[in-house]
Amino acid sequence: MQIAVTGGKGGTGKSTIATALALALAKKSRVLLMDADADCPNDHLLLGMERQQIKIVEQRIPVWNMQTCTKCGACGPVCKANAIVSVTGHEPFFSSPQCHGCGACAHNCPTGAISWGAKEIGTIYSGKSGAVDLLSGELKVNEPASERIIQEMKQLVNQKKTAYDHVIIDTAAGTHCDVIAALEGVEHVLAVTEPTPLGAHDLELILELTAAMRLPSSIIINRYEEGRDDLIAPVAERHKIEIKARVPYSEEIVRSYARGESISHPVIDSLARGLDASFGS
Amino acid sequence: MKIAVSAAGTTIEDQMDERFGRCPYFLLVETVDGVIKDVIVTPNEGAIEGHGAGLKAVAQLGELGVEAVITGNLGPNAFNALAQMHISAYCGSGYATIKAAVEALQSGKLPEISQSQQAHHGMGVN
Numbered sequence: 001m002q003i004a005v006t007g008g009k010g011g012t013g014k015s016t017i018a019t020a021l022a023l024a025l026a027k028k029s030r031v032l033l034m035d036a037d038a039d040c041p042n043d044h045l046l047l048g049m050e051r052q053q054i055k056i057v058e059q060r061i062p063v064w065n066m067q068t069c070t071k072c073g074a075c076g077p078v079c080k081a082n083a084i085v086s087v088t089g090h091e092p093f094f095s096s097p098q099c100h101g102c103g104a105c106a107h108n109c110p111t112g113a114i115s116w117g118a119k120e121i122g123t124i125y126s127g128k129s130g131a132v133d134l135l136s137g138e139l140k141v142n143e144p145a146s147e148r149i150i151q152e153m154k155q156l157v158n159q160k161k162t163a164y165d166h167v168i169i170d171t172a173a174g175t176h177c178d179v180i181a182a183l184e185g186v187e188h189v190l191a192v193t194e195p196t197p198l199g200a201h202d203l204e205l206i207l208e209l210t211a212a213m214r215l216p217s218s219i220i221i222n223r224y225e226e227g228r229d230d231l232i233a234p235v236a237e238r239h240k241i242e243i244k245a246r247v248p249y250s251e252e253i254v255r256s257y258a259r260g261e262s263i264s265h266p267v268i269d270s271l272a273r274g275l276d277a278s279f280g281s
Numbered sequence: 282m283k284i285a286v287s288a289a290g291t292t293i294e295d296q297m298d299e300r301f302g303r304c305p306y307f308l309l310v311e312t313v314d315g316v317i318k319d320v321i322v323t324p325n326e327g328a329i330e331g332h333g334a335g336l337k338a339v340a341q342l343g344e345l346g347v348e349a350v351i352t353g354n355l356g357p358n359a360f361n362a363l364a365q366m367h368i369s370a371y372c373g374s375g376y377a378t379i380k381a382a383v384e385a386l387q388s389g390k391l392p393e394i395s396q397s398q399q400a401h402h403g404m405g406v407n
Contacts, residue, residue, distance in 0.1 A: 076340050082333020085362045087343030093362040098333050 001279030002157075002167045004183050004215075007192035008202030010173035013222035014192045017247065018170035019046040019132075019262045021190075024272035026131035029165035029280065034157060035136040036182035037172040038149040044127050044136050046262045051125035051136055057152050058118040059145055060101040064092055069113040075105040081144070100145045122149045124156065133164070146172070150181035165280060173202075175209045183210065187279060189217040190244065193232060195224060200231045207239045218244035220271070225249055245271045284310045284386065285342045286379045287352040291322045293380040297373045299353025302327045302335030308379055309345060315387040317380070335359030339366060351382050351391065360397035370394040 005018040015037070022033040035043035044051045062075070062084075069092070076086030083098035084105055096119050106114040121143040127134040135156060137149040157167055171182040183189060189210045193199040203219065210217040221232050224246035236243050247253075247267050256263045287304035289296045298304035304325050311319040323345070327337035335355070339362040342350065350363060351373040363370050371391040373382035385391050 073344070082327075082330055082336045085336050085340045085343065085366065087340060087366050090343065090366050093336070093339070093365040095333070095336060095358045095362075098336075 001165075001188065001275070002169060002186040003275065003279070004169040004171055004186040004189045005192060006171040006179060006183065006189060006206055006210075007199075008173065008175060008204075008206035009193065009199050012192045012194045012199055012202075013247070014173070015042050015046055015170055016253070016257060016263055017190070017192050017220060017222060017268070018168055019043055020264060020268045021272055021275075022132045022166075022168045023047075023130070023262055023264065024269050025166050025168070025276060027272075029276060030163065031131065032133045032135065032157065032160070032164040032167045034153055034167060034169045034182075035134065036150050036153065036169050036178070038122060038137040038139040038146040038178060039172060041136045041138050043170055044125070044134060045260050047127070047129040047132060047134060048261070049127040049129045049134060051127045051134070053123055054126045055124040055152065055156070056120055057122045057124060057137070057149050059099075059121045059143075059148050060103075060116040061096055061099050061119050062094065062105050062114045063117040064094070065113045065115065066091065067113075068111045069109075070111055072110060074108050074110060075114065078104040078108045080104070097142050098144065101148075121145060124149065124153055146178040147181040150178055154181070154184075166275075175205050179206075180209070180213070183213060183215060186215060188275075189215045190220050191217055191241075192220045192222055194222050195228050195231050197231065200235050203232065203235050204239075207235070207241060211239065218242045220244055221246045223247070223249040244274070282312045282349065283345070283347050284312065284349045284351060284383060285345070285347040286310060286373065286382065287325070287350070288322070288379055293317070293320050293383070294378050297351065297353065297376065297379050297382055299374060301350070301352040301355050301359050302338050304328065304352070307338070307342065309347065310379075310383050312383070312387060317383060333358070336362055339363055339368070342366075342368065349386070351379075351386060352394075355394055355397050357397040360394070 035041040073086045073088035076084040081098045085093040122139040125136045193203040287298045288306040288308045289298040309321040327334035343366045349369045376382040
């Protein structure tokens with residue numbers, strides 16, 4: 001099965017829960033954890049592993065053939081990233097860091113003068129910690145298209161999927177392209193939230209996204225305090241989404257987190273057993 | 282000569298805006314034999330862009346046939362793009378009004394901007 005751990009808000013414990021869940025599942029299954037927070041990947045730190053570089057990720061960028069370019073000025077105005085300045089009668093100016101590789105410039109070129117080159121936008125690493133294998137993607141600073149890293153990692157996952165019983169995908173915060181790319185095609189989404197107004201608000205947003213993507217979802221409340229269901233339960237009810245686990249606030253977990261260590265907890269073990277029973281191969 | 286000045290206001294008695302990509306207006310000043318003949322104000326299309334403001338502004342000025350720009354700072358992208366469009370850039374800092382800066386350019390007193398400064402990041406105001 002492929003399960004995504006997401007949640008909308010940053011800092012709710014997505015990586016803490018994802019790594020703990022991967023370790024719990026790995027007690028009896030073959031588990032691949034994919035760290036899909038390509039802007040700030042942390043799972044390798046929580047798992048205490050050294051990552052090995054396995055792939056450089058490239059993104060296409062336009063290249064102008066000045067033999068066929070008529071300097072007509074058509075390529076710049078269609079670039080929504082403002083990466084191209086094209087003024088009639090002048091050679092186009094291109095700023096590579098802004099380019100998302102969307103292809104509008106080439107599509108709009110009347111003489112077919114634009115072909116594709118490539119720029120390096122990030123790296124995919126692998127790692128191993130006990131029974132958990134890790135794939136970790138990291139975007140270069142100042143590059144805009146983190147979803148490209150996620151898509152390349154997913155291709156690697158698909159090539160290896162028979163080697164694993166479970167793939168856990170730890171997404172970035174937010175509801176943007178990189179999160180959407182990470183959620184695409186998963187069998188279940190665990191939305192990790194915290195019992196605060198901020199957690200509840202951002203949980204709404206991620207549940208709207210998973211509903212739009214028609215992905216079965218459930219909620220995990222992290223840093224749960226006994227009896228405090230007033231903030232998250234109404235959101236769950238409104239979206240008709242099950243609260244699958246409540247990981248209690250504990251000083252021990254906070255201390256582990258501060259040390260950059262993964263955690264274990266009976267609630268996570270129980271969640272892993274439940275997921276294994278529902279989705280196990 | 283067609284000159285564009287990054288402007289804080291809409292007349293040549295207003296101050297120049299030190300920022301190029303994020304200034305609210307450009308004043309397009311047409312001079313003939315060193316004398317101001319015509320002034321047109323145009324909003325800077327780059328000012329509200331999330332990113333690439335400077336490049337958007339260069340494209341706008343390029344299409345308007347501008348030959349020279351008077352501004353304070355140029356980010357690296359705008360600096361290089363202006364050069365590629367054969368638009369010269371001059372530093373008009375220190376002059377009380379846009380008119381004074383244009384007159385200084387006409388009498389050869391404005392220094393050419395020869396290297397880019399740090400870019401202004403963010404939307405609209407900073």
